Amino acid sequence: MIAESAIREPLVTGGKTVHDVTVDISGRVEQKPTKTWMLAMAVSLATLAVGGYAVMRLVWDGIGMWGLNKTVGWAWDITNFVWWVGIGHAGTLISAILLLFRQRWRMSINRAAEAMTIFAVICAAMFPVLHMGRPWLGFYWALPLPNTFGSLWVNFNSPLLWDVFAISTYFSVSLVFWYIGLIPDFATIRDRATNKISAAVYGALSFGWDGAAKTWSRYETVALILAGLATPLVLSVHTIVSFDFATSVIPGWHTTIFPPYFVAGAIFSGFAMVLTLLIITRRVYKLEDYITLQHIELMNIVIIITGSIVGIAYITEFFIAWYSGVEAEQYAFINRATGPYWWAYWSMMTCNVISPQLFWSKKIRTNIAATFVISIIVNIGMWFERFVIIVTSLHRDFLPSSWAMFYPKWADVGVYIFTFGLFFTLFFAFAKFFPVINMAEVKSIVKATGEKKQA
């Protein structure tokens, strides 16, 4: 086991005992839902319904409900897709990579982060299906099944097909990883259960967990290997998403820097989203002792780093465009910064490159309110990043005769709102019925790193 240096900040404050951990976390699940929760859930469901109407019209009337045209064939749909996938990176990344690096501060945040990952990926997955002209066929024709009229298969040259595999693999592996972590905690709740229903439900969910030393040791091996597998997986997912653009011929898309730059961007936005959510959760559930300022500060540092990487990527793109000597490429980038969509480009720059730099100051990086605001700004910026890449590259590509503008219609907004409704509905359900913090893991560090109780 790792020896903790004396001066190391405690990861769990308030002199919690192992039992306190059980009580604090399981308590959330056991007590009646609070008014605030009810309200939050109601709002989420309402949003879901409103967005649902947009989705219905889209599928009923056709993609024409969106503002797309002959020149700009993708806009909000794929922007939202990439944005959600990006957000869906933090969870698994935190759990996996930080586990490999034995970063124990992950322990009190990874559960929520992983949940967020899974829900974000679900939202992301909506778009590849909804953006199809014929989703009722596309959702299964995109799988490697023989075509009805003979063995015409899918096209493995297509990055979209790679996406199908990448996203589904990433989703299922993350889900497993998350659930394995949940089993011992479900067992805890099961054994504290006072009424039949929760006893039955959590009994079923806990898979008959008995905390035996043998099982624990296997459990740790599994966790470690899963982490080992999940890490390259996380990196591969956004790499492959970036191939959608990188392997095309469109100036502004056709760029080899995309994989690393997209991954950095994903971590960037993912951590921001985790912060946004955790700051709320910790407030509502009074978990200040588990999710401490130190956690927030450490995550802010990750945000500075990834934010800076993204910033450098933006600049590199311009350099390469100039260096390549390719006319269309050069125009594409000048057009981004000075063309009709300059406002999108500069919002992106401000939100993604400038705002995170504020975290260099310890004052800001340890200020909850500031962190909260910036974390939201960052995700706005990351949405614009994808919008800029997709729309401004398409709207003026090779033949000036086809240059056109993209104007969103209400359905573009509606479907985006739908995914928000979906995301928060799922997240609030999770926050109520699942242990939001990994009890077993936290317990293992209470003694080692918790503050000693004042006797």
Place this chain on the structure above:
Amino acid sequence: MKETKKYWKGLEQLKNSAEFQEKANKEFPEYLPIADGEEPSRRDFLKLMGFGIAAVSLAACETPVKKAIPYVKKPVAVDPTLPNYYASTYVSGSDYCSVLVKTREGRPIKLEGNKLSTISGGGTTPQVEASVLSLYDQERLQNPSIDGKKATWDEIDAAVAKELAAVSGKVAIVSNSIASPSTQASIDALVAKYGATHVSYDQTSFSGMLSAYETAFGSRMMPHHDFSKAKTIVSFGADFLGSWPNRTANNKQFASTRKLSKSKQDMSRLYAFESNLSLTGSNADYRTPIKPSQEGLYVANLYNALAKKLGAATVSVAKVEDDAVLMKAANDLLKSKGASIVASGSNDTNVQLMVIAINGLLGVYGNTIDASKAVNLRKGDDAAFASFVKGLNSGAVSGVIFYNCNPVYDHALGADIATGLGKAKFTLSTSDRNDETTALVKYVAPDNHFLESWNDFEPVTGYFSLSQPAIKNIFDTRQAQQSFLTWSGDNTSYYDYVRANWETNVFSKANTIEYFNFDAFWDKCLHDGVFEAPAEAVAAEYAVDAAAVAGAIAKTYSASKSGLELVLYVNNSVAEGTQANNPWLQEMPDPITKATWDNYLTVSPKQAAEWGIELGDMSTQTVTFTANGKSAEIPVLAQPGQAYNTVGLAVGYGRTKAGKVANEVGVNAYQFASLVNGAVSFTATSGVSAEPTGNGFKIAQTQTHETYMGRETVVQETILSKYQKDSQAGRSFPKIATSEGMKKPYAISLWKGHEYPNHHWGMMIDLNSCTGCGSCTIACQTENNIPVVGKEEVLNRREMHWIRIDRYYSSDAEEGDLAAMEKAAENPEVTFQPMMCQQCNNAPCETVCPVAATTHSSEGLNQMTYNRCIGTRYCANNCPYKVRRFNWFKYHDNKQFDKNTAMNNDLGKMVLNPDVTVRARGVMEKCTFCVQRIQAGKLEAKRDGRRPVDGEVTSACASSCPSEALVFGDMKDPNSRISQMLQIKQNEKSVEAREPRAYHVLEELRVMPNVWYLTKVRNKDVESKTEKAEA
């Protein structure tokens, strides 16, 4: 299933087959060629027979389906799935074209140019291509009527006979120019019987030119121009490529002088002096924007310049300043003396006389202009027409018969006619719809559509053509000529009438050794569609008093640049508006402005700015426009090249009673035309004003970006002198940097590539001969069942055309100044670039489709599998040429798209090509190189156990192209036209064009298209860039 039922339901009509047989016989009465059955002519005849039978199936689309009756006897030559072609003639208003009608199971579905006709040159115009849809227009009149009440033909005949007798001597028969001898004869018969007068007018009047020739040559006519012989052409607002009669031939002839090759290193030069940027002007080497009020002076000044050099007497007129270009033109005219054409679109007799004088000086009569041959498509006499209108209002004329014309809408005096009609005792119209004029008459005796009619034509003296029905009457209509004969008491059928007419008048011109009797001759003509026996061109005598004419000109014209002036024009989509209710034409982008579904004031950008018009992405503002004492609120379109202080406005719009497609689209421009000394003038030089209203307006354009941003891999152009020195002049050769230094893009590859063992289809597009007319767009729309999406969707940038013509203006900006390069020059050079799927051999679209819905064929075709497509649109995004089109909505059987008449009503659907799928919602589509035509051609060849011969297989666009700018063919066939012209070299896995002008658009991407472009060569002394530098 549903379809099949519909197909049969018309047979309901045949309750009594005997009666039906009789009907069928009526169509081709008691004549059977004595010739033996092997004669092709006989087969033709039998085909016709078959038609009647198959065609009746259309006769009543609305009757309920009770039972389906199969053919008991299959009509000869009507084989399901096999098309039949019939030579016929398109006619609409004063417009003419000799065509082949393609029919499937008795339905005309496509018109192709008749290659045998020298008058229409084998090409088509957008109006010709679209007219087949007009045949299936639900809003055509479906039966005769009296006072708006349905009537039978017998009732009509009885009533009309009585009425005519009553108003005898005071009857006028009004029509557009009549190029048909037999029709003229039938009218004359009526004229003779009732002492009537026949007045004809043209929607676009040539009265000025006609009377000029009357004065100078003694015969009132428009002479036959032959542009193929012209080395220098000077046009004063004469849009001979865009709106003149026989413009198909004009395009062909003009283009033939622009083609360049190893053997032909010289080309013609075209000067244009005009106010609006016309199709002709946009093809000019030197174009000068002038005001209509200056035109006369320019013409006179040119005369003087020539006269000085040729030692003739000069005339005294004010000199025009900045006449550099004019003098240049004069010198070129002298250089190519006799091989030149000077033409003017002015309707001012004096200007036309001056033009005659110039042409006379240059001795072109008998060479490029043949005054012994009249163009019978423009015979309208505005003076006569004016007096008719006066008579109508004074009561001198109390009976009117309108023969397929709509003067209330399309004549300057329309309003007076409308009032006059109230006073007339007897009014009758034969129009095909209840249009602005027909709505005001008592008797409506609807004429057949030309595809349902027998007729003959003599568009130009000595050139004849026939028109035969390709389908039986869809509605209870009767051919107008038949009506005329009936009313004049002659009860021979019009078919017999035409035939008799030919026997007496035309057969005599034929070489009788060739045809042993008239039947043989007739069958041959019917088969060919044309019979041409032109007389030799002669240098006719003429007399023009130049001095007197100059005097008149000096009075009416001035060099001043002040004061707003109006020039009405005919665009090449809706044209004169006769077919305004045709959605294909409404949605066809104007060749110059690329606007659809509207007319608008074309205003020079400078002026638009002065008026404070806020211009955005397709958004503009309207002005209250006043001319000729009439006002209307009209949107403004900033048009580079528009002469400052002039505005242009297209006629053909603002219909109120044409049908649901055309009504309320744009404003009627004819109301702004006025009678100036006896001729309808399309220009207004005084009393013109425009008041900005500040009201916003959106004009749906398919192209909003003006310039090509100096991208040499897109458009490659040069000037003649440079080309003559280096045939590769203007080409750009992109190179890719590799570890072994710079390389040609095609020298680098990850892959082995594929070979195309059997055929390798390709296309060559000569930017030099493409005049931008847009026939290909509509030809493609007809051939490939391309939906019309309506103004809203065009505004959403979702038009569906598979082939578009990119129109680029030149820019004065410095290379690199991107912002400035977006703006067109004040008087720009224009480049037309037809753009369709490039059928890339390394297609980026294929790679990215997740379901392999778009793949490459072993014949080099980029195939689109509609029923496999799931609509991710990734292919369209990844297409560098942006030629893929997506079905955003369900365009067929959808009330929201009821303007897409070809897919939204039972009758309209008859026009659909059964060989091409109507695409479902949510799938991608694009140009297929007309794969259905390729397959048909291959099958034909296979049946005869041979390879397809070159020209047998061609795409709709290429076959429609009047200037033969598009050449389609098999690059594997070393003798094919395309292989020859491109000097194709077949490598194992790629083709190479050795023609120095041939290039691939965006070569650097290495997508290896199968479409080659030939560089644009302008016949200028110095490139415009250097010109600017010098200036």
Place this chain on the structure above:
Amino acid sequence: MAHTSNYILGVYDDEDVLLKAIKNVREGGVKIHEVYSPFPVHGIDDVLGYKRSRLTIVAFLFGLLGTSLALTMQFGMMTIDWPMIIGGKDYAPVPSFIPVTFELTVLLASFGMVGTFMIISNLKPWGKAKLFDKRITDDKHIMAIDLGNNQLEESAIDKLLKDSGASEVNKKTL
């Protein structure tokens, strides 16, 4: 359950005490049936003398299976069964196959391993746990000793446990 046996349960509050206790008890010659904890106690498998789990190898083998499956599928579909000219590429565009191959490898490796883990640890939905004391999922560690396979006197074991720092010692028959 067919046969029941009697257990002595040592209850411990602290993992460090527990670890020492296990040493002592084993040195005392007592066979430990199993130790139950609310959280993974580091180093416990050494003192209990458990061998390292072989799940790693399982994961590797499943990964291998994934790789071969992916390659067979892609070559089978694009090169052998239905070759088509796509973007001028060869019928076997190997670079295009890399992403899918990677993803399937990871997928099968993870699922194979987790599946195996579930089976060998007898974890399944609605699975019933064999619990000596509910508190082991809260904050107590339990050392279970099966009297059946221990010669020592019950009292001796009892004492041994108490000495090793057990907060309480219970009996349970299962």
